[in-house]
Amino acid sequence: MHKIVFFNNKGGVGKTTTVYNLAHMFAELDYTVLVADFDPQSNLTSMFLDTDRLIETLEDNSGLTILDAITPIAEGAGYQGVHVEKVADKIGLIIGNLALSLYEDKFSDAWLKCLDGDVYAFKVISSFKTILEDAAAKIGADILLVDIGPNLGAINRTALLSVDSVIIPVASDLFSLQGIKNLGKTLVNWRSGWEKRKSAYTKNPQDIPTDIASPRGYIVMQYSAKEKRPVKAYLRFANRIPKVYSEFVLRTHSGAERVDDDPNCLGLLKHYYSLAPMSMEAGKPIFLLKPGDGAIGAHVQAVKKAYQDFLVLTKKIIDVCNIQKNAMTQP
Numbered sequence: 001m002h003k004i005v006f007f008n009n010k011g012g013v014g015k016t017t018t019v020y021n022l023a024h025m026f027a028e029l030d031y032t033v034l035v036a037d038f039d040p041q042s043n044l045t046s047m048f049l050d051t052d053r054l055i056e057t058l059e060d061n062s063g064l065t066i067l068d069a070i071t072p073i074a075e076g077a078g079y080q081g082v083h084v085e086k087v088a089d090k091i092g093l094i095i096g097n098l099a100l101s102l103y104e105d106k107f108s109d110a111w112l113k114c115l116d117g118d119v120y121a122f123k124v125i126s127s128f129k130t131i132l133e134d135a136a137a138k139i140g141a142d143i144l145l146v147d148i149g150p151n152l153g154a155i156n157r158t159a160l161l162s163v164d165s166v167i168i169p170v171a172s173d174l175f176s177l178q179g180i181k182n183l184g185k186t187l188v189n190w191r192s193g194w195e196k197r198k199s200a201y202t203k204n205p206q207d208i209p210t211d212i213a214s215p216r217g218y219i220v221m222q223y224s225a226k227e228k229r230p231v232k233a234y235l236r237f238a239n240r241i242p243k244v245y246s247e248f249v250l251r252t253h254s255g256a257e258r259v260d261d262d263p264n265c266l267g268l269l270k271h272y273y274s275l276a277p278m279s280m281e282a283g284k285p286i287f288l289l290k291p292g293d294g295a296i297g298a299h300v301q302a303v304k305k306a307y308q309d310f311l312v313l314t315k316k317i318i319d320v321c322n323i324q325k326n327a328m329t330q331p
Contacts, residue, residue: 001136002323003144003163005213008170009186010179011150014221015169016043017276018269019147021306024285025314026143027090031325034084034141036132037096038066038159039149045096047280048087057085057095065097066131073127074106076120082131084138092139094131100155107154111193117200125197126208128162142325152186160187161194161209165321167266168218168249172238180218180241184248187212215249216320217266219313220259241265266320267313275302285310 006019019035026033037044046054057064069082084092106124113121136144146163148156160166168183170176191212201208220238242262246255256262275286275295282293287307289295295303317323 001141001144001326002165002321003132003136003146004165004167004216004317004321005146005148005159005163006167006169007148007156007160007183008168008176008179009150009152009182010170010176013169013171013176013179014269015150016047016147018169018219019044019145020047021285021287021310022314022317023091023145024088024288025310026145027088028311029314029318031090031142031323032140033091034094034132034136034139034144035087035091036066036094036135036144036146038094038100038128038155039096039147040098040101040155041149042096042098044147045093048091048093049085049095050283058097065095067097067099067103069094069131070100070103070127073130074103074124078123079127079130079134082135084135086139092135092141094135104154107158111154111157111197114197115200117202119201119203122197122201122203122208125158125161128158129209132162140326143323152182157190160190160213161211163213165216166213167216167317168245169221170218170241171221172234172241174237177237177240177244180244181248184245184251187215187249188251216317217264218245219266220268221270266316267309269309269313270305272302272306275299275306 006015008015016039023033023035035044049057056062062068064083064085072078072080082094085095087093110121110124114125132144146159148159168180170180194212198208218241220241238259239257241259242264243255245264246252259265272286275289278289278294279286282289284293287303287310289299289303
């Protein structure tokens with residue numbers, strides 16, 4: 001079971017929408033998917049759940065969210081289990097919670113105490129790993145997709161310690177380029193910091209995370225000719241992404257000259273305009289919208305194009321991450 005986090009400290013790049021649609025495309029390809037919402041904004045959760053169910057999950061002591069799984073660990077009682085919400089055929093969800101942001105300081109404090117070999121601190125830092133592995137085992141997941149917030153805080157550092165790979169959704173603008181640089185530098189610092197802390201752990205090394213997630217590529221939210229910006233402005237920044245990603249994330253200097261030629265570019269996705277709100281209203285991915293959902297006229301071709309885009313992207317992720325179906329889930 002392969003665990004992937006989608007991360008960029010630049011917000012507004014379509015990260016959460018991409019994760020939502022990818023989860024459904026993996027399911028279309030007959031993979032069992034676990035989706036974890038570790039972004040305190042919980043936008044991914046609101047995409048999967050209707051309003052009534054969302055209200056139920058946020059009631060005190062519901063036992064249904066990520067917060068309910070983390071709290072016993074943080075309070076020293078040990079892991080008590082996690083709820084996995086079935087949100088579609090072959091898709092399970094670890095429900096987000098706005099109050100997760102209150103744990104930023106707890107994860108930060110535990111990170112510091114790990115330097116002294118504090119066993120309790122290591123349990124806190126390993127909490128996402130424990131939760132994800134248990135949840136994945138419950139549903140026999142082949143693939144795990146994690147959504148996190150657009151920042152470089154302690155919650156996200158803990159999340160990146162708990163997965164195998166990181167994929168960066170980016171836009172073609174100056175701020176996204178800076179976001180790639182920031183993320184690349186941060187990954188290096190987190191990785192070296194964790195190596196120091198691992199050496200202080202005297203218990204079973206399998207109980208704690210092995211390393212920070214490995215970078216597997218990026219996804220570009222592609223320019224559309226309907227936007228006001230000219231194509232030249234889009235290409236000005238898009239074609240800088242390969243070298244910036246190569247230098248700051250991969251720590252090499254062999255980036256491609258054009259984004260279209262870069263093997264690290266996993267896909268180019270359009271904004272899909274009116275399909276996005278239509279998808280939210282229908283409660284389904286944009287590439288499965290039907291005429292009954294409002295996808296008529298020109299939307300029909302847009303839906304077909306979206307299906308092809310996400311199919312190509314999903315297959316590319318399967319390839320670069322070497323994702324295999326569990327023996328129990330294979331036909």
